[in-house]
Amino acid sequence: MPSTDYQGSSSPLTNLGRSFLPLRRDQVHSMESPIGGSPSNEAELESFQRQVADRFHDLASVPSDELLSLPWVRKLIDAFLCCQEEFRVILFNNRTPVKKPPMDRLIADYNERAVKALDVCNAIRDGIEQIRQWQKLIEIVLCALGGDNNSYQRSLGEGQFRRARKALVDLAIAMLDEKDSGQALAHRNRSFGRHNNSSSHSKDHHHRSLGHFRSLSWSVSRSWSAARQLQAIGNNLAVPRGNEVLATNGLAMPVYTMGSVLLFVMWALVAAIPCQDRGLQVHFNFPRQFPWAAPIISLHERILEESKKRDRKNACGLLREIYQMEKCSRLLGELADSVQFPLNEEKEKEVKQRVNELKQVSDAMKEDLEPLEKQVREVFHRIVRNRTEGLDSL
């Protein structure tokens, strides 16, 4: 059975057949002769596979409460950027063979996938912006209920509760609304704008036009669909055949690997962050012979499982902080609704506890949202840069 234990293999030549040709056992026999790549080339390619595998092992080995958290997502993107950079170096070091067929076609395929990922990046940024808007509402709640830093030990009055509840209701609506397509939301916003006459409508109007105009179709076209885009990225992503590997001196492998990594990372981002037409049904088929396949497949399964859980089925994004935000705010909202004035000590304690929980989520988000957005932008720019560079050297 072709082993996957070439991480640290000592004799590159004897392992040659295995490291570059993760074929079925019967196929290995017919390809026992060395490929004929230069030793440095093999080492490079092998090292690449190993690095990718290591990174995804890292990502996969987190406990479930860390999976899909903001720090984890940031790590994921970091991993992607590193893989991409190494891939770039490989292409650069093998400039000449890269221009020849069939490598040129394989690269062109990869480039097309990468370009599709650009739109995903834009959509994700819109989603991050949405989360930011929710964050602002949470801050109102915290300010009203003494969860912010400049609260005294004052007792909570009705007015503050009302303020917090209003913000919580707005938040709930905002998070619910994102499940509609951005288009529907936009239309609804516009139509509500016209019907505002009497003050009885004003409350509705107030809620609907709740500044969610930076909708999920701010950066992408109205008909854009994350689900379709992911499918397009994964389209025809096939393991290179033996003859392709030979003809490209083994370079077909990193191309396939990078394509797979791209697909998975984009998929995970779409799973985590709200975006337009967020569908997770993409066909993943990574042969286990690749060292990175196991961790990625495991992550895929775990994330899918998460998406099917009862309380996460209709989530607009699987980001852990979104879950926490939704849960905390819902609990706090329920508590706030049930409260009678004046508050007894017990209730007040309960409220403060929930507020603290909410504050923790909010703080975590505050720290990571901005850097996340920067990272997504970085992905965008790196892909563009690699494309424009590619033309010069190819």
Added chain:
Amino acid sequence: MGKSQNGENLGTDGVSDGGDEKNNPDELSSEPCFKFDQILKDVDQFIEKFDSGENNFTCIDQFLEMVDSEIAAYELREASAKFGLNMEEDASFFEVVKRLSTIIRRLEELPSDSGAASCVNRAGSAHHRAMLLSESEFRTLLDLNMDRNEGDPRSKTEEEFPYFSTESIAIMNQIASTMIFAGYEAECCIAYSGLRLKALDAELSKLSFENINVDDAERMSWESLEVEIGNWIHIMRHCTNNLFSSERMLCNSVFSEHPSIAQRLFCELATSLTMRLLNFPNALVLPRQYSTEKLFKFLDIYEALLDLNNMEIGNNLSAKEFVSETSMVQCRIGETAVSIFSQLENSIESDNAGRIPVAGGAVHPLTRYTMNYLKYACEYKDTLEQVFQKHNEMEELTVDKVPENYTEKDDRCLQASPFALKLMKVMDLLDANIEMKSKLYRSHSLRYIFLMNNGRYILQKIKESTDIYDMLGHSWSRKRTSELRRYHKLYQRETWSNVLQTISHEGVQVNGKVSKTILKERFKNFNALFDEILKTQSTWVVSDGQLKSELRVSISSVMIPAYRSFVGRFQSYFDNSKQAGKYIKYQPEDIEELIEQLFEGNTTSMVRR
């Protein structure tokens, strides 16, 4: 609830014992004007004397009752028309709310057992009601005006803001200040940002702006892209010339008392909008075969981005994002422009047109194309200078090696800008290409004509554009001119020296006597050569009028006197006029006339005689 002009009649200074003259609660509604002022006074005093330990909350309660009824009154009014009916009334309302905010802050400083609890609570509720009312009205005003404007006949030049009346803005300003003072800055800003973003989006839609996915853009044909580019540039100009500045003004007007908030909000709005707009040029820089004439569209885009980047939108975080993203796209567009321009070099080098020389030695299409291209390009000279300068910096090049055919004396060359150097390179390549093409002509004469035609054309085009002329330098032109003169001389020699030899006075005589045989031979040769030249070179083309006449003049000035003198000297040696007529085909005047036919590009059948 109105206020009289001079409502004070009691305790004017406000410094009395405890400061509260308690009126009969039943009389709260009577003499509302006096009561109102009194209550306010009491409240102010309360706020001032707050720390004195003993606090009587009764005046607060009275105040709160008053506040409650005021709020109720405003709540009843129709949305979008709650404020603006009575300026003083509104002003007093906002004052009251501000006081309420202050009271609450004070009361919250008290320890929780001070008996202020119910007071705080009531105040807090009233406060929130007031805020709800304010926010709702704020939203309505911001939103309603947007819709109302569609088809609004009011002339826009009257208003500072086309969509909002000065009244609305004043009211929004009041509301914003009040809300911010009350600690509701977040609600206020969320409302403002959301609704302004919606308005800006609508504005863009009106200009037919639609998001184009990068994926889709990559697949669009150039024809479609060109249309989108035009539209995009139009929108960008609208943004930099109108939209952003009016938006900033609006922010400043609504948040006039809070410039940092105004700044932040504007910055965020501008950045949001810009991010959206930058998507399109980012898509354009993805690799594609852009032919050379696409350069100018890219330069237009570059200039639009430059204008955008030059807008000072602020210093905060989103401004940094704005600048960095815009700069990045600008840089990429610049690089694309550089690569498109550089294609010119490739197309020149690879142009060998199947090794078939241009008929008649005329100006080659490549010469025309290149020179016209350069002329058009130099209309964007400043932008191109910038683009190439940036490109050079990025490639960390030092000053390029100066092309060899420049003398050290030309200082300008050594300090030539990257773009100028590029220009010189293009010219060099063109020269080399023309040189190569000239060798395709088997006839040396035609070769020189070709070189002159093209050289002349180039020189003319350079002179027509001061930009190019300056960049290439004066000595470059001089060198060219002297080269043209050289070709001219070479042409003369090549074509006409043989002819001249036939009409040379030397060698006609044999043993001191004029040989008729030789004479006949001479004339025969002359005629043959001249006819041949005439036949051939009348079909050649010299399109530049001045060059053409120069050539003819220099030929004539040599040929005609020589021929005249030869004929004059030797025609008498013929036996009779009939014999003379047989050999002397042309009279000197004929020669003159015929030379005028040269280089007309006529077909052979058109040659007279």
